[in-house]
Each structure stands twice: as structure tokens, then as C-alpha cells.
Amino acid sequence: MSDNPNDQTATPLLDKVRLPSDLKGLSDPELKTLATELRAETISAVSQTGGHLGAGLGVVELTVALHAVFDAPRDKIVWDVGHQCYPHKILTGRRDRIRTLRTKGGLSGFTKRSESPYDPFGAGHSSTSISAATGFTMGRELGAETGDAIAVIGDGAMSGGMAFEAMNHAGHLGKRMFVVLNDNEMSIAPPVGALSSYLTRLYSEAPLQDLKSAAKGAVGLLPVPFQEGARRAKEMLKGIAMGGTLFEELGFSYVGPVDGHDLDQLLPLLRTLKARATGPVLIHAVTKKGKGYGPAENRPDGGHATAKFDLSTGEQKKSPSNAPSYTKVFAESLIKEAAKDEKIVGITAAMPDGTGLKQFAGVYPRRCFDVGIAEQHAVTFSAGLAASGMKPFCAIYSTFLQRGYDQIVHDVAIQRLPVRFAIDRAGLVGADGATHAGSFDVGFMSSLPGMVVMAAADEAELVHMVATAAAHDEGPIAFRYPRGEGMGVDMPEEGVPLEIGKGRMIAEGARVAILSYGTRLAEVLKAREALQARGLAPTVADARFVKPLDTDLIDRLVAEHEALICIEEGAIGGFGSHVAQYLSDQGVFDHGFKFRSMVLPDTFIDHASPEDMYHSAGMDAPQIEAKVLELLGVAVAKRA
Ligand SMILES: Cc1ncc(C[n+]2csc(CCOP(=O)(O)OP(=O)(O)O)c2C)c(N)n1
Ligand SMILES: CC(=O)[C@@H](O)[C@H](O)COP(=O)(O)O
Numbered sequence: 001m002s003d004n005p006n007d008q009t010a011t012p013l014l015d016k017v018r019l020p021s022d023l024k025g026l027s028d029p030e031l032k033t034l035a036t037e038l039r040a041e042t043i044s045a046v047s048q049t050g051g052h053l054g055a056g057l058g059v060v061e062l063t064v065a066l067h068a069v070f071d072a073p074r075d076k077i078v079w080d081v082g083h084q085c086y087p088h089k090i091l092t093g094r095r096d097r098i099r100t101l102r103t104k105g106g107l108s109g110f111t112k113r114s115e116s117p118y119d120p121f122g123a124g125h126s127s128t129s130i131s132a133a134t135g136f137t138m139g140r141e142l143g144a145e146t147g148d149a150i151a152v153i154g155d156g157a158m159s160g161g162m163a164f165e166a167m168n169h170a171g172h173l174g175k176r177m178f179v180v181l182n183d184n185e186m187s188i189a190p191p192v193g194a195l196s197s198y199l200t201r202l203y204s205e206a207p208l209q210d211l212k213s214a215a216k217g218a219v220g221l222l223p224v225p226f227q228e229g230a231r232r233a234k235e236m237l238k239g240i241a242m243g244g245t246l247f248e249e250l251g252f253s254y255v256g257p258v259d260g261h262d263l264d265q266l267l268p269l270l271r272t273l274k275a276r277a278t279g280p281v282l283i284h285a286v287t288k289k290g291k292g293y294g295p296a297e298n299r300p301d302g303g304h305a306t307a308k309f310d311l312s313t314g315e316q317k318k319s320p321s322n323a324p325s326y327t328k329v330f331a332e333s334l335i336k337e338a339a340k341d342e343k344i345v346g347i348t349a350a351m352p353d354g355t356g357l358k359q360f361a362g363v364y365p366r367r368c369f370d371v372g373i374a375e376q377h378a379v380t381f382s383a384g385l386a387a388s389g390m391k392p393f394c395a396i397y398s399t400f401l402q403r404g405y406d407q408i409v410h411d412v413a414i415q416r417l418p419v420r421f422a423i424d425r426a427g428l429v430g431a432d433g434a435t436h437a438g439s440f441d442v443g444f445m446s447s448l449p450g451m452v453v454m455a456a457a458d459e460a461e462l463v464h465m466v467a468t469a470a471a472h473d474e475g476p477i478a479f480r481y482p483r484g485e486g487m488g489v490d491m492p493e494e495g496v497p498l499e500i501g502k503g504r505m506i507a508e509g510a511r512v513a514i515l516s517y518g519t520r521l522a523e524v525l526k527a528r529e530a531l532q533a534r535g536l537a538p539t540v541a542d543a544r545f546v547k548p549l550d551t552d553l554i555d556r557l558v559a560e561h562e563a564l565i566c567i568e569e570g571a572i573g574g575f576g577s578h579v580a581q582y583l584s585d586q587g588v589f590d591h592g593f594k595f596r597s598m599v600l601p602d603t604f605i606d607h608a609s610p611e612d613m614y615h616s617a618g619m620d621a622p623q624i625e626a627k628v629l630e631l632l633g634v635a636v637a638k639r640a
């Protein structure tokens with residue numbers, strides 16, 4: 001990168017690499033140097049962009065080894081979650097754009113098929129890679145023009161149910177494919193449960209430096225005619241032990257544990273496997289999250305995600321906050337409610353920090369459960385708790401709750417069990433992009449009979465919604481709130497349960513009424529101010545509930561206005577659709593009443609700042625103002 005030979009970020013070898021094919025001519029010592037440069041480049045890039053750092057640093061050597069040995073894009077390297085793929089992006093023709101990561105128009109922070117042929121499968125959510133790799137494998141068996149499939153999956157992701165479903169199937173199919181288990185003994189938080197202890201046991205009982213047992217079982221991978229070659233392979237497999245009964249029972253040959261930072265082990269191992277493996281193989285690589293960058297290694301989460309930071313100190317450049325985050329407000333409110341009711345418990349699926357339940361666990365450790373990356377289990381576990389008489393608050397990001405939908409329908413809603421769903425990261429989340437957008441929960445929760453569904457317009461409302469959920473024992477209830485800071489409103493001392501199914505009037509106006517659901521209310525009020533300056537101030541109300549709908553409020557808005565606009569941070573099929581259904585049932589449209597519903601467009605919106613994303617969705621204050629003017633037939637000059 002730099003011409004200065006003293007510059008620690010000088011990357012002379014990496015500068016010569018544009019595509020994985022450029023690695024083929026490099027010697028093993030050169031590949032080691034390349035790994036050092038790749039790590040430096042990754043750290044330098046993320047210091048300028050922010051993003052997922054620790055996971056990528058943990059797979060630098062694996063990335064180099066996989067690209068040196070396999071032939072992407074014909075061979076399909078499938079990164080689980082995809083948050084560790086920045087070094088892979090640098091080696092696959094995207095280095096020139098790596099400093100655009102997660103920004104508008106820039107590279108995605110995850111693998112993405114539309115971005116590169118070297119990303120054979122997109123991700124963002126966990127535990128999908130083995131299923132996808134099995135699909136590629138069977139495609140090849142059925143004649144598709146594709147090479148080997150290699151899933152690279154972390155120990156956290158491996159604990160997700162899908163990973164086991166896929167291992168079970170792939171083992172049964174018995175076809176040649178590879179799973180690299182990248183075991184850094186970390187999820188975002190410390191990993192949960194028996195699988196984690198099992199993996200640790202595998203390498204504590206067969207330490208990495210155990211050379212004798214290393215090559216022993218590798219012969220088992222090989223077809224009989226290759227036994228002679230196998231003896232030579234043994235030599236190459238130094239440092240590798242055999243074990244992993246669990247994986248073997250599932251039908252995989254287990255190879256490992258191997259030091260995932262040692263190219264002297266990784267390269268010969270992968271070369272041998274590539275040359276000789278006949279069935280499904282699991283390679284257990286032991287790595288360190290944040291490897292090679294002190295500030296990341298020393299963080300309790302291995303530097304999982306970071307804001308932009310100072311390269312020399314690792315100090316993050318976070319903008320000062322003006323208000324508490326919604327997550328914090330949720331956690332503090334739940335702690336207060338739990339002090340009054342010992343039946344309240346918290347459930348998170350591997351996101352104790354992200355959902356604020358770590359704070360709750362600090363006060364009520366016995367009443368908080370991290371179930372690991374297992375959203376389906378989290379929902380049904382909550383249902384079981386509710387059936388036992390407890391009051392579970394199941395706190396899951398909107399996007400990850402999608403994975404537990406059948407459980408919400410079948411285990412919670414049909415049985416009318418009072419599970420409280422705290423739906424964080426509702427709406428557009430910004431840099432994580434479309435895979436992490438919380439766009440669909442309003443629709444999928446509100447379509448369920450008996451489900452009470454709320455959205456907080458600000459952080460004070462959230463406090464009351466936590467209290468409402470705590471008090472609601474009649475059936476399931478959900479409340480949603482966005483990522484990031486609140487509005488900076490005055491906070492109540494204590495939450496007061498809201499009347500179920502009742503909204504609130506915010507500002508009286510004339511001709512047009514805007515009924516807002518969720519935190520777009522702030523933009524609506526900005527639009528109202530602009531319209532007021534034109535003498536056209538609309539009425540503004542906050543629906544609070546999509547289910548049950550406040551039909552009294554809607555009736556009043558219809559009776560007193562010539563037009564109604566609904567707005568929400570969600571996709572088609574949510575709040576606006578419920579209101580439209582109600583108005584249609586009432587025959588309101590028969591009399592020419594004007595109605596508009598402002599929802600997210602029917603498209604997946606790419607990563608950008610949340611403000612940019614809402615602008616491209618047509619949902620910021622000037623766009624709301626324009627919608628009102630259009631409804632009133634007031635002509636205005638087109639905005640850029
Ligand atoms: C379905 C789903 N739930 C939760 C997450 C949030 N998440 C992203 S990465 C991660 C930890 C993954 O741990 P691991 O697979 O061990 O990878 P590492 O970060 O340690 O490399 C979690 C919980 C997710 N992406 N998808
Ligand atoms: C990769 C992943 O799924 C998580 O790390 C996610 O990016 C966290 O999002 P928040 O930053 O909103 O907690």
C-alpha cells in the first residue's frame with residue numbers, strides 16, 4: 001500500500017495479489033508473509049470503516065490456506081454468518097473497495113452473491129453454511145459445474161440447530177465435502193452449553209502438539225489404493241490428532257484439532273485432504289478471535305464488532321450519545337419490573353450484550369437464560385416457562401426472530417401462552433444491511449390471532465410497554481423498538497401499563513391525519529412543523545398498538561379529516577394493511593375517503609446509514625410532508 005519501507009502497513013506481497021489465482025505461485029514461506037500483510041490490511045481497513053473485526057482476524061491464516069489450496073470460484077467457500085469475510089474480500093478482487101465496507105454503495109459487511117463470484121452464498125444469519133455447502137455438493141453430484149464445497153463455520157454457529165440438521169444430512173449422503181470448524185471458544189459472548197465443552201475437551205485431551213496421534217486416523221479418510229500415499233500423508237499431517245466422536249457418529253471424518261494459525265499445519269493438511277478425501281470431512285481448527293491485534297484480543301468479545309478506531313491504541317471513535325439506547329432503557333425497565341415480580345425471567349439467544357440482558361443477568365443471574373444461537377429453542381423454551389407460570393421476556397432482534405416463527409405460531413400463539421416478546425433492532429439497522437433489517441416483524445406478529453403487538457414511539461413509551469407486557473397475563477404480547485439512541489425525551493420514574501389497544505392523540509390539526517406506529521413519529525412531527533408553516537398542520541396520533549387496533553381512534557380520525565396517512569418502520573402487510581383492512585370493512589373507501597400507507601418499499605434495502613436507508617425508503621420528514629401535500633393536491637416543486 002505505502003511506498004515508505006518503514007511503514008508497518010507496507011504490504012509488498014499483498015500488493016501483487018488481486019485474485020486467489022495469484023496465490024498459486026507463492027511458496028509456503030511467502031504465504032506466511034502474505035498472511036501477516038493480510039492481517040495488517042484488515043486491521044487498517046476496519047480502523048477506517050468500523051465493522052466486524054475479531055472474527056476476520058481469527059481466520060486470516062485459514063483464508064490464505066483455503067484460497068491457496070482450493071480453486072475458488074469453482075470450489076465454493078461458504079463462510080458462515082459472513083462476518084469474518086473481510087480478509088476473503090481482500091484476496092478476491094475487492095481490496096480496492098475494502099475501505100467502503102458497510103457504507104452506502106460500498107462493500108457489504110457479509111458475503112453477498114451479487115457482489116462477487118467468490119461469494120457463492122450470501123449470509124448474515126448464523127448456522128446456514130453447512131446446508132448451503134451440502135446443496136453445492138449434491139448439485140455437483142447431479143452434474144452442476146461446481147467443484148468442492150467448503151463450509152467455514154464458527155463454534156458459536158455450530159451450536160445452532162440448522163448446523164446439526166445439515167451435518168446429519170450431509171453425513172448420511174456421504175459425499176465428499178469439507179466443513180472447517182473454526183473454534184475460537186467464543187460466540188459474541190462466551191459460548192453456551194455442552195457442545196462448547198465438548199470441543200474444548202477434544203483439544204485438551206489431544207493437544208495440538210501431539211504429533212504421534214496426529215496422522216494416525218487420517219488414513220481412515222483415504223480409499224484403500226492410497227494406503228501407500230497415506231503413509232506419506234502421515235508425515236504431512238504433523239500436529240493433527242484424530243477424535244471427534246460426535247462428528248464421526250454423524251458420518252463425517254474428523255480431522256483435528258489443528259492450530260488454525262499455523263500455515264505449516266494448515267497447508268499440508270488441506271492439500272492432502274483435497275487430493276484424497278472421498279467423503280464428508282470435518283476439520284477442527286483452533287483459533288483465537290482478534291488474533292494479532294492486542295486491543296481486539298484483549299477485549300472480552302475478542303473485538304467482535306467495533307466503531308472506527310485509532311490504529312495504534314485501538315481506542316474506538318464513538319460519537320457522544322445524547323440519549324440512552326433503547327436497549328438500555330429496555331434492560332433497566334425490565335430490572336425494575338423484575339424487582340416487583342419474581343416470576344419475570346429474561347431469555348436471549350446468544351445476544352446478552354446486544355439485547356441488554358447482560359445487565360439484567362447482572363442483577364438477576366438465576367432469572368436470565370442465554371440459550372446460545374438457538375432462536376427456535378428460545379421461543380419454545382419461553383413458551384414452556386410461560387406454561388409453568390413464569391413470565392418470560394424473550395428478547396430477540398427482529399431479524400433473528402424470523403427463525404423462530406413456527407415456534408411463535410405453534411408453541412406460543414395457538415396455546416395463548418403469555419410470552420413477552422421484546423423485539424430489538426426493529427426497522428432499518430444501517431451498516432449490517434438487508435440481512436439484519438427488522439422489516440417484517442410487524443406483519444408476521446400482527447397476523448397471529450390473540451397476539452398483542454405494540455411499537456414504542458420513543459424511549460419513554462418503551463418503559464410503559466415493558467410495564468404493559470409485565471402486566472399482561474392473558475396471552476402473548478410483543479413490543480418493538482429500534483437500534484440505537486432514544487429521542488432524548490423526559491423519562492418516567494416508572495412504567496405504567498397502557499390500556500391494551502388504545503393509541504394516543506399527539507397534536508390536533510385539520511384536513512389530514514397522520515397515524516404513526518413506532519419511532520417515525522419524530523419525523524412525522526418534523527413534517528408537521530414544516531406543514532404548519534404553510535398553514536396546513538395535520539393531526540398527528542400515535543397508534544401504539546397494531547393489534548388490537550384502536551378502532552375508536554381511527555373512526556374519529558376518519559370522521560374529522562378528509563385523508564388519513566399511516567406510517568410505520570416495516571414492510572407491506574403490517575400496520576397500514578391492518579388499518580386499510582378495517583377501513584375497507586367499514587366501507588370507508590366507498591365514499592371516496594383518501595388513505596395512504598407509508599411502509600418500507602417492496603425491496604431489500606442495502607447497507608447505508610439508517611437515515612439514508614429511510615430516505616431511500618421515502619420515509620423521512622420532507623417525504624412525509626410531500627405525501628401530505630400530494631394528498632391535499634398542493635403542487636410543490638420536485639425535490640432532488
Ligand atoms: C441466527 C443468528 N442469530 C444470532 C446472530 C448474531 N451473531 C452473529 S455472529 C455471532 C457469533 C458467532 O460465533 P461463531 O460462529 O463462533 O463465530 P466467531 O465470531 O467466534 O468467529 C452471533 C451470535 C446471527 N448472526 N444469526
Ligand atoms: C454479525 C451479527 O449478526 C452481529 O454481530 C450483528 O452485527 C450485531 O448487530 P448489533 O451491532 O446491532 O448488535
Ligand SMILES: [Mg+2]
Pocket residue numbers: 154155156157182183184185186187
Ligand atoms: Mg467462535
